[in-house]
Amino acid sequence: MTAWSSWGRARGAVVLPPALALLIALGIGALVIALAGADPWLALGALAQGAFGSADAWSEVGVRTCPLLLTGLAVTIAFRAGIWNIGAEGQLLVGAVAVAWLGTGVGDLPAWLAIPLVLAGAALGGGAWAALAGLLKTARGVDEVISTIMLNFIALGLVGYLVHGPLMEASGAYPQTDAVAATARLPRLFAGYRLHAGLAIALVTAGLTSVLLFRTLFGFAMRAAGLNPVAARLAGLPVTGAVLGALTLSGALAGLAGGIELSAITFRLYDQFSPGYGFTAIAVALLGRLHPAGVILAAVFFGALDAGAMAMQRSAGVSSVLVSVIEAIVIFSLIAVEWTRVGGRSFNHQVKA
Amino acid sequence: MDLSLLTALATSMVTMAVPLLLPALGELIAERAGVINIGLEGLILVGAFAALIGAWFTGSAALGVASALAAGALLGAGFSFFVVQRNANQVVAGTALNLLAVGLTGVAYRAVFGVTGAALTIAGSAPISIPLLDRLPVLGPAFFTQPPLAYAAFLLVPCIAMALAHTVPGLALRMVGENPYAAETQGVAVRRTRTLALIVCGALAAAGGAYLALAYAKTFVEGMSAGRGFIALAIVIVGRRSAVGVALAALFFGFASALQFHFQALGLAVPFQFFLILPYVLTLLVLAGYVGRSPAPAALGQPYGR
Numbered sequence: 001m002t003a004w005s006s007w008g009r010a011r012g013a014v015v016l017p018p019a020l021a022l023l024i025a026l027g028i029g030a031l032v033i034a035l036a037g038a039d040p041w042l043a044l045g046a047l048a049q050g051a052f053g054s055a056d057a058w059s060e061v062g063v064r065t066c067p068l069l070l071t072g073l074a075v076t077i078a079f080r081a082g083i084w085n086i087g088a089e090g091q092l093l094v095g096a097v098a099v100a101w102l103g104t105g106v107g108d109l110p111a112w113l114a115i116p117l118v119l120a121g122a123a124l125g126g127g128a129w130a131a132l133a134g135l136l137k138t139a140r141g142v143d144e145v146i147s148t149i150m151l152n153f154i155a156l157g158l159v160g161y162l163v164h165g166p167l168m169e170a171s172g173a174y175p176q177t178d179a180v181a182a183t184a185r186l187p188r189l190f191a192g193y194r195l196h197a198g199l200a201i202a203l204v205t206a207g208l209t210s211v212l213l214f215r216t217l218f219g220f221a222m223r224a225a226g227l228n229p230v231a232a233r234l235a236g237l238p239v240t241g242a243v244l245g246a247l248t249l250s251g252a253l254a255g256l257a258g259g260i261e262l263s264a265i266t267f268r269l270y271d272q273f274s275p276g277y278g279f280t281a282i283a284v285a286l287l288g289r290l291h292p293a294g295v296i297l298a299a300v301f302f303g304a305l306d307a308g309a310m311a312m313q314r315s316a317g318v319s320s321v322l323v324s325v326i327e328a329i330v331i332f333s334l335i336a337v338e339w340t341r342v343g344g345r346s347f348n349h350q351v352k353a
Numbered sequence: 354m355d356l357s358l359l360t361a362l363a364t365s366m367v368t369m370a371v372p373l374l375l376p377a378l379g380e381l382i383a384e385r386a387g388v389i390n391i392g393l394e395g396l397i398l399v400g401a402f403a404a405l406i407g408a409w410f411t412g413s414a415a416l417g418v419a420s421a422l423a424a425g426a427l428l429g430a431g432f433s434f435f436v437v438q439r440n441a442n443q444v445v446a447g448t449a450l451n452l453l454a455v456g457l458t459g460v461a462y463r464a465v466f467g468v469t470g471a472a473l474t475i476a477g478s479a480p481i482s483i484p485l486l487d488r489l490p491v492l493g494p495a496f497f498t499q500p501p502l503a504y505a506a507f508l509l510v511p512c513i514a515m516a517l518a519h520t521v522p523g524l525a526l527r528m529v530g531e532n533p534y535a536a537e538t539q540g541v542a543v544r545r546t547r548t549l550a551l552i553v554c555g556a557l558a559a560a561g562g563a564y565l566a567l568a569y570a571k572t573f574v575e576g577m578s579a580g581r582g583f584i585a586l587a588i589v590i591v592g593r594r595s596a597v598g599v600a601l602a603a604l605f606f607g608f609a610s611a612l613q614f615h616f617q618a619l620g621l622a623v624p625f626q627f628f629l630i631l632p633y634v635l636t637l638l639v640l641a642g643y644v645g646r647s648p649a650p651a652a653l654g655q656p657y658g659r
Contacts, residue, residue, distance in 0.1 A: 035464070036463075136640070136641055140640070140641045140642075142637070145389075146586060149586070154637075157626045157630030158630070279448065282448050283449075319464075322460050324452045324453070324455045324459070325452075327449075327452050328450070328456060329453070331445065331448070331449035336441065
């Protein structure tokens, strides 16, 4: 057995399952389309066309990829530390609230100051929202699965209250906030396309996440807490701090995702602001095998699915929620072959902080 | 507060509590067997859809309920394949189940009833009055003028409490949740027990959905489970994983949800959204106050074997 062939086999073990999972998911997706009375080839063709068929389609894939990548990284950081952050959706919304609120007041500032300011606000907001769950866990022993889910709904209610109440646009016509100042808007990368600088921020964040997880002491402590909290504590690692830090950082990235989406795409906050990016993020993180490089690929894949699904709904009459079915099948396929096991563990325990 | 307002509030409380109680009882059984099922929300949604389809095509509410039970049991069995047979992480599998339910019901609904979503109403499940008891002030209209599913839900509470505490299968179920390896040495089939618990959990959660579609809304709306599956998860913890505790917690959360329909009549000058988030805030507060006093089954969330 040469080193080369064992490397090849290891690579096969990493690449084959997600490829198969995607095939299975698309196959079942086609079956669901057929059962729904539409032509699967037409629908999947429209989906592919909508994702990659034109420059505009590519740009839209990038637009969809950005929040999925950032929330996917958020989930990755938490899961690596053994924390089940199901609350990326709520953290994303709080980040968006921060930008909607700050962004209308920074019109006098130059863009180079205004944009970092509002995005820092988004990260702070999302981080603080997640830290609530972290404190409930470390101080009061509240399971973060439940608390982050509850905080999702509270954030949703908060957005509803704000856009119908205190932050409603000045004209009072619609339940939405005023558009953020021009200086608080992230620049577009190419004239005529919606692709924006947020994607670059997300890619840089992926690189930084990789460094944090694999090249820093804090990252080591986080991963150790995730792999075996008892051993990590006995080894003198600050498990409680790692749990709090990982969850706060996770929330900050999710908040940044919401802030960027508002600053670059919607400019306003309204009731249905997020189509569930924070939940898709869980699929993104798992498909990316909790590794930043993998998360980039997975985010692009789900971004393409999302962008294509809109085209599919328009031209083939198949509801775009079909994408949820495909996402679910991808997750089920991967957990069935235990491919989501990372470093010999299968996430079977929870950190008792 | 006058009596009619109190009656209306109590009636809303029970109506809101039943679709929380049924899934919460299902979750109780699953968790006592050591499996946490985050997919409750999706199971409710599928139950609501299956009930509507069944009632729509057969014209019978009873057959609607039956199809919901069948769909829920089937999904419960499917879920058990991943978390019991394949030892998959239960939180991840549950999240996937929720995604699947949203997608399947959304695609199927539009395929069957068209994109327009024309106001679709069915006869639904009519309330049955219990003679004499329905004449009680406040309690009569609230508790004793309900569709059959509601009575079934309330009857299940003592049944499940008794079964868990005083029967051999109930003991076996609890052993599997506390220490599956010890249970196995006593001859308990761990995987079969957990699978059965998840099938029952799926059926009960779907029954909650059937109540929503047939008795509450008398129609189906995409995403009509509206977070009830997650509140039910919280109810199980707040109710300290006992059937009676779960029933009381469900009524409490039903009351908190009912306030949103009556707060104006009650003269409360608070934004509407406050009542939408009230159940979730209450959950966090209760859990934060519980520290260390709500013991979960020792093997909850842990796969068995390997």
